[in-house]
Amino acid sequence: MNGKIDFRGIRVLSLDDNMLDTRVLEELLEGTGVILDATASAEEALKKLSREEYDVVMIDHMMPGVDGITLLKLLRDKHVCDGVPVIAVTGNTITSAKENYLQAGFSGYVSKPIDKNTLLETLAISLGFCRAAEDKPQKSSVLVVDDNRMNLLVAQKILADDYSVSIVTSGKAALEFLQYNNVDLILLDLRMPEMDGFQFMEHIKDQERLKSIPIICLTADDETESEVKCFELGAVDFIAKPFIAEVMRHRISRTLELDRLREDLQNEVNKQTHSLKKYSEKMSRLTRQVFRTLAGTIDAKDKYTNGHSLRVAEYSRMIAKRLNMSQQEQEDIYYIGLLHDIGKIGVPDDIINKTSRLTDEEYAVIKTHPSIGAEILDKMSEIPDISVGAKYHHERYDGRGYPEGLCGENIPLVARIIGVADAYDAMTSNRSYRDVLAQDYVRGEIEKGKGTQFDPVFAEIMLRIIDSDKDYVLREHK
Numbered sequence: 283m284n285g286k287i288d289f290r291g292i293r294v295l296s297l298d299d300n301m302l303d304t305r306v307l308e309e310l311l312e313g314t315g316v317i318l319d320a321t322a323s324a325e326e327a328l329k330k331l332s333r334e335e336y337d338v339v340m341i342d343h344m345m346p347g348v349d350g351i352t353l354l355k356l357l358r359d360k361h362v363c364d365g366v367p368v369i370a371v372t373g374n375t376i377t378s379a380k381e382n383y384l385q386a387g388f389s390g391y392v393s394k395p396i397d398k399n400t401l402l403e404t405l406a407i408s409l410g411f412c413r414a415a416e417d418k419p420q421k422s423s424v425l426v427v428d429d430n431r432m433n434l435l436v437a438q439k440i441l442a443d444d445y446s447v448s449i450v451t452s453g454k455a456a457l458e459f460l461q462y463n464n465v466d467l468i469l470l471d472l473r474m475p476e477m478d479g480f481q482f483m484e485h486i487k488d489q490e491r492l493k494s495i496p497i498i499c500l501t502a503d504d505e506t507e508s509e510v511k512c513f514e515l516g517a518v519d520f521i522a523k524p525f526i527a528e529v530m531r532h533r534i535s536r537t538l539e540l541d542r543l544r545e546d547l548q549n550e551v552n553k554q555t556h557s558l559k560k561y562s563e564k565m566s567r568l569t570r571q572v573f574r575t576l577a578g579t580i581d582a583k584d585k586y587t588n589g590h591s592l593r594v595a596e597y598s599r600m601i602a603k604r605l606n607m608s609q610q611e612q613e614d615i616y617y618i619g620l621l622h623d624i625g626k627i628g629v630p631d632d633i634i635n636k637t638s639r640l641t642d643e644e645y646a647v648i649k650t651h652p653s654i655g656a657e658i659l660d661k662m663s664e665i666p667d668i669s670v671g672a673k674y675h676h677e678r679y680d681g682r683g684y685p686e687g688l689c690g691e692n693i694p695l696v697a698r699i700i701g702v703a704d705a706y707d708a709m710t711s712n713r714s715y716r717d718v719l720a721q722d723y724v725r726g727e728i729e730k731g732k733g734t735q736f737d738p739v740f741a742e743i744m745l746r747i748i749d750s751d752k753d754y755v756l757r758e759h760k
């Protein structure tokens with residue numbers, strides 16, 4: 283089985299305080315495609331999980347001062363690995379250990395010394411790439427439910443060679459049986475005392491574990507209406523009484539085969555969905571990296587504005603968040619903020635970095651950067667406002683800005699947000715001729731600019747952000 287599973291790109295975080303065991307794990311996973319990240323401290327694991335994405339976490343059951351079950355609870359409480367399967371790795375060989383770990387919420391269990399096949403199988407099962415061996419007995423199991431003992435005996439005789447057959451005499455007895463046993467198929471009589479076949483199907487149709495078990499109803503010739511009702515309740519087929527051995531065998535084997543195919547298909551869908559999710563996450567990470575790299579390139583052009591684009595992007599996103607904009611809009615405005623000054627690339631270095639007073643001509647050249655930026659970003663259609671943000675971020679609410687002198691709400695919304703964030707960062711960054719300005723002073727300037735330089739609504743939000751920043755963290759740090 284292991285040879286067929288493709289683990290390429292699967293990221294596993296291992297938490298084990300024993301370096302030797304970590305080395306062994308590395309060797310076992312070598313060549314499988316798994317990307318292993320390991321740490322010996324629970325604290326470090328928490329940090330890694332909150333920063334990075336993993337597909338599986340493996341936890342040694344006995345870390346210094348804390349056991350694996352407590353640690354799993356901590357990870358779940360902190361929501362750092364929601365939806366990520368966690369496997370217990372333990373030297374505990376007592377028979378009940380596995381049940382304890384599974385009950386505690388671990389998705390799997392491997393004991394030390396780790397066997398490579400068991401490890402890969404547990405990984406594959408945890409990732410939903412295949413089912414556990416104990417769920418797939420060699421002989422398929424069939425539960426026959428019928429109040430007529432003769433029917434039960436006949437069915438058992440017909441099926442005993444090919445299937446593991448269990449028999450019960452009522453719907454209630456079937457429910458009890460299914461509480462503790464898994465079956466692959468149910469043969470269900472319709473007319474039974476206490477709980478008939480219909481009530482039985484009604485009962486299990488909302489139960490996750492039971493509703494997917496295929497049911498074949500056992501019917502008499504005169505039950506056409508019942509057959510329709512059975513289909514509606516989820517039955518997959520019928521077998522008429524009295525039973526004909528060959529018909530019964532064929533119908534059961536065909537149903538089980540279809541069920542197996544459905545399950546294989548589901549596994550394939552799970553696998554493909556997983557790889558697509560991985561690919562999409564990778565592309566998102568790449569997009570973020572490309573944007574941040576571009577922002578770094580823009581800021582490198584101007585030696586006095588180190589990190590400016592990143593901070594403007596961050597402040598713009600904070601304003602968008604307080605405006606209750608959607609997650610997508612917040613993300614878009616972050617990217618718009620990152621590239622708002624991209625037009626500076628087209629302005630000569632000696633003008634951008636000039637420390638003495640600019641001439642009128644030089645200032646006119648500086649003022650071309652919004653339009654240059656808009657042209658550069660014009661083709662980036664996935665974020666339509668990105669070019670707008672670059673073009674209008676130096677407009678002023680009172681119409682005295684550039685390049686077009688737009689005023690009020692004629693200035694696009696994203697540009698009004700970036701305008702406030704941009705001015706805030708200019709005052710809270712170091713310059714060649716001064717340090718970061720005092721927070722009180724900056725607050726006063728934003729207050730003063732409400733309705734003149736800035737959109738009053740967004741300036742007010744910036745003021746609230748300043749007021750909640752008690753330690754004056756939102757500034758350039760040397």
Ligand SMILES: [Fe+2]
Pocket residue numbers: 622623651675676
């Ligand atoms: Fe600018």
